[in-house]
Amino acid sequence: MKKYCFALDLKDDPALIAEYEYWHKSENAWPENLQHIREAGITGMEIFRTGNRLFMIMEAEDSFSFERKSAMDAANAKVQDWENLMATFQQPLAWAKPGEKWVLMEKIFAL
Template structure:
């Protein structure tokens, strides 16, 4: 198992943030999105919010890699539709490359290390 932590901002608008959270409720998230996540080798995913900053924790199995996930997403029209919808709410971090959303974070402390 490998753990990845990623960050992304939301547009700083309370109405849009509420809409974004609503889309991510278990009953509103599209089943195709959940399938694309688990199909890529992601075994657990959590997203937390502080203000307009999002923090994602992903646990993966040995089959996961970002290149494979990216290729799978690019080939999946439903994932592309979801990602386009989410851009209404998401705001790339200032240091993100064009079109880049979630940014991989570097671990700087681990109590167990």
């Protein structure tokens, strides 16, 4: 099992943040996208928020590949629709690479 942590900012607008949270409630999630995430080898995913900063913890099978997931995402129209919707709420971190949304975090401590 692999674990990855990511960070991303939302636009600092209370109405947009509330709408982003609306789309991430279990009853509003798109079932096709949840299935797609599982098919990519992701076994668990949690998103936390403080202010407009998001942290995502993702657990994946040992065989998980970001390259494979990216190719799967690009070929899935429903995922692209979701990504376009989410882009209305998100803004990249100042140090994100061009086109990068969620930035992979480096683990610096463990107990």
